[in-house]
Amino acid sequence: MKKNKRFNRRDFIQSSLRASLVVSVGGVGGLALKNSTGKDWVWQIDPFECNQCGRCATECVRNPSAVKCVHAYDLCGYCDLCGGYLIPGAVKLDTGAENQLCPTAALLRKFIEEPYFEYEIDEDLCIGCAKCVKGCTSFGNGSLHLQIRHDLCRNCNECSIARVCPSKAIKRVPSDTPYMIKGSFTQTTDS
Amino acid sequence: MSKRIKILLFGILLVMGQLAAGQQRFPKPEFETGYVQPSPTTPEPRGLAMEYMDVLVLLAVLSLSTWFALRSRSRRGILWLSVFTLIYFGFYRKGCICSIGAIQNVALSLSDAAYTISLTALAFFLLPLLYTLFFGRTFCAGACPLGAIQDLLIIHPISLPPWLRKAAGIIPVVYLGLAILFATTGTEFIICRYDPFVGIFRLDAPYHMVVLGVAFLLLGMFVARPYCRFFCPYGVLLNWMSRFSKWHLSITPSDCIKCKLCTSSCPFDAIDHPTEEDSPTPDRTYYRRFIIYSLLIPVWILAGGFIASKSYTYLSRAHQDVYLSELLIHHPELVNDPDNLDIQAFLSAEKTLDTLVEDARLVQQKFRTGGWFMGGFIGLVIGITLMNQVVFRKRKDYQPNRGDCFSCGRCMDYCPVKN
Numbered sequence: 388m389k390k391n392k393r394f395n396r397r398d399f400i401q402s403s404l405r406a407s408l409v410v411s412v413g414g415v416g417g418l419a420l421k422n423s424t425g426k427d428w429v430w431q432i433d434p435f436e437c438n439q440c441g442r443c444a445t446e447c448v449r450n451p452s453a454v455k456c457v458h459a460y461d462l463c464g465y466c467d468l469c470g471g472y473l474i475p476g477a478v479k480l481d482t483g484a485e486n487q488l489c490p491t492a493a494l495l496r497k498f499i500e501e502p503y504f505e506y507e508i509d510e511d512l513c514i515g516c517a518k519c520v521k522g523c524t525s526f527g528n529g530s531l532h533l534q535i536r537h538d539l540c541r542n543c544n545e546c547s548i549a550r551v552c553p554s555k556a557i558k559r560v561p562s563d564t565p566y567m568i569k570g571s572f573t574q575t576t577d578s
Numbered sequence: 579m580s581k582r583i584k585i586l587l588f589g590i591l592l593v594m595g596q597l598a599a600g601q602q603r604f605p606k607p608e609f610e611t612g613y614v615q616p617s618p619t620t621p622e623p624r625g626l627a628m629e630y631m632d633v634l635v636l637l638a639v640l641s642l643s644t645w646f647a648l649r650s651r652s653r654r655g656i657l658w659l660s661v662f663t664l665i666y667f668g669f670y671r672k673g674c675i676c677s678i679g680a681i682q683n684v685a686l687s688l689s690d691a692a693y694t695i696s697l698t699a700l701a702f703f704l705l706p707l708l709y710t711l712f713f714g715r716t717f718c719a720g721a722c723p724l725g726a727i728q729d730l731l732i733i734h735p736i737s738l739p740p741w742l743r744k745a746a747g748i749i750p751v752v753y754l755g756l757a758i759l760f761a762t763t764g765t766e767f768i769i770c771r772y773d774p775f776v777g778i779f780r781l782d783a784p785y786h787m788v789v790l791g792v793a794f795l796l797l798g799m800f801v802a803r804p805y806c807r808f809f810c811p812y813g814v815l816l817n818w819m820s821r822f823s824k825w826h827l828s829i830t831p832s833d834c835i836k837c838k839l840c841t842s843s844c845p846f847d848a849i850d851h852p853t854e855e856d857s858p859t860p861d862r863t864y865y866r867r868f869i870i871y872s873l874l875i876p877v878w879i880l881a882g883g884f885i886a887s888k889s890y891t892y893l894s895r896a897h898q899d900v901y902l903s904e905l906l907i908h909h910p911e912l913v914n915d916p917d918n919l920d921i922q923a924f925l926s927a928e929k930t931l932d933t934l935v936e937d938a939r940l941v942q943q944k945f946r947t948g949g950w951f952m953g954g955f956i957g958l959v960i961g962i963t964l965m966n967q968v969v970f971r972k973r974k975d976y977q978p979n980r981g982d983c984f985s986c987g988r989c990m991d992y993c994p995v996k997n
Binding site for chain 1: 626
């Protein structure tokens with residue numbers, strides 16, 4: 388290291404510009420930190436805002452989509468004539484493929500006791516198209532709804548589905564409460 | 579007495595009304611056979627500790643890259659480090675979150691009080707900038723997965739003429755301006771949407787992204803690091819930081835012998851040539867040109883700001899609310915179209931057209947004011963770039979261009995001077 392290194396005008400301008408850049412970078416960082424909570428964020432569908440448009444199945448960057456139907460059993464009526472399982476005007480109330488709304492037969496119907504049936508979703512088959520959700524919400528209790536599954540979701544910086552959601556139902560939620568499942572999640576008055 | 583009954587009836591109706599709001603058209607059954615109701619599964623997202631580990635890995639890679647470039651002067655070290663970056667930040671983390679996209683997160687957190695940035699995103703934005711401010715663009719060399727994938731595919735680099743390089747150098751500035759404008763207005767994250775390599779990292783992309791990604795990689799075999807040099811918006815910021823960096827990769831450890839091995843080895847035309855011994859000294863024409871170009875800078879700023887602000891009608895249409903309100907105003911017959919999901923969703927929600935139009939108008943206001951800043955910024959950079967062309971700087975040796983050099987280390991590898 389040279390002891391008597393000449394510190395000329397160019398070096399001075401360089402140093403002061405560097406110092407001002409440090410200050411501005413630090414300032415930007417500080418401003419951004421102001422309302423930071425230290426939490427990480429994930430994407431989730433608000434089931435009360437969702438209008439079952441079907442874009443969740445097609446717009447996700449993953450194939451098949453990271454969105455799957457979830458069943459809030461607490462709210463289910465266990466009906467024989469299930470609005471989410473059967474097509475409107477079904478010929479017979481059974482598990483025939485011609486009677487099912489689900490295009491991939493991911494919704495499984497199981498007899499429990501007279502006259503109640505349990506409806507379970509096979510997540511490997513579900514594509515997140517929301518046909519069953521639409522049926523359940525319009526003629527049913529609305530216990531079937533779509534949720535982003537976080538073992539599949541890539542947690543993109545901007546969710547491709549959120550960008551085109553017509554009802555802006557996909558929101559950022561803290562990663563410690565990553566799901567908005569009906570029953571455990573109640574609609575707040577200001578949402 | 580009758581008043582009390584009225585209150586009681588009102589109370590009963592109120593409670594019944596609440597129950598009705600619970601959407602239980604079909605009440606939950608009471609099972610007689612011992613049926614156990616399952617509960618929905620809730621698989622957890624990636625842990626917060628893992629996100630912080632990514633930041634630590636970034637720190638480690640940045641430090642290693644700096645050490646290889648500046649201290650141990652090892653091209654091989656940088657090469658293998660970039661392979662690690664490609665595998666970790668590229669294929670394992672699937673290229674998200676990256677420092678380039680983090681610009682948008684920071685911009686949005688500054689403009690929208692309701693948006694809180696995650697500490698990981700902020701760290702990814704700040705750390706490379708700070709390292710570059712002191713050590714040069716070592717981030718580009720070893721820590722950026724997009725840079726790594728392009729760098730590793732350089733086969734036969736072509737040298738581009740300076741006018742083309744300078745002209746194409748405006749594209750990243752425009753990209754940066756647009757990205758910040760779109761992020762602060764809450765429109766979308768265009769850097770993420772048009773990232774050509776994220777589809778390759780995910781090994782899964784829609785058709786047009788595959789085409790874009792493959793096109794960039796094929797181009798990158800001949801025009802070295804095309805995204806880094808001509809598109810990367812973060813590169814604009816790193817360019818400025820690197821120009822004033824305290825230390826920087828030097829080609830020779832001592833004196834340059836002007837063998838020109840470094841310039842022919844640099845695939846990015848990032849090495850500046852020494853000026854001629856008997857080059858003309860600055861004279862009146864030179865000073866006059868300097869003054870004219872300096873005076874033109876405010877003209878560029880105002881022109882840029884004016885043009886960008888006036889384009890607010892076109893730019894704002896990228897925003898969902900503006901697009902929808904314009905669609906409904908200009909094509910009111912579309913309310914009868916059952917296939918238009920956006921209009922059907924809007925009609926079934928409780929929002930009125932007046933509220934939507936007002937929201938759209940507010941967004942367009944933001945584009946109008948933001949346009950002045952964006953256009954002014956682009957104009958300023960154009961003006962300064964032009965002025966740099968006429969400013970004369972004496973150079974004795976072959977030196978890496980402080981702004982453009984990625985600190986990849988090829989030149990120092992080829993330099994025959996070893997001590």
